[in-house]
Amino acid sequence: MDEKQAYQQKLDAKLDEWKAEIDKLRAKAEGASADAKLQYHDQIDDLKKGRDEMEKELEKIQNANEAAWNDLKAGADKAWEAMSDAMKDAWRRFG
Numbered sequence: 001m002d003e004k005q006a007y008q009q010k011l012d013a014k015l016d017e018w019k020a021e022i023d024k025l026r027a028k029a030e031g032a033s034a035d036a037k038l039q040y041h042d043q044i045d046d047l048k049k050g051r052d053e054m055e056k057e058l059e060k061i062q063n064a065n066e067a068a069w070n071d072l073k074a075g076a077d078k079a080w081e082a083m084s085d086a087m088k089d090a091w092r093r094f095g
Helices: 003-030 034-063 066-094
Strands: none
Touching: 003 034, 003 066, 034 066
């Protein structure tokens, strides 16, 4: 397996993990008060958008040739870091 394939598999697994985490947060939000529920749903929507953006980055990488994928990887790494931070922040707020 080359580096590009390994990166794709790692990103794909992380996307699945984030989807599960977002589903857990959604379930937790359902038990919150009405005001808190609105805030939680806004944050969950933002997380879903971030996850969707990461899916787009993965698609770009999958479709890129070997020369171009390294450039795309740098952008995906930044988006990955931002999404990871957003997930941590969400769990702190929901905690």
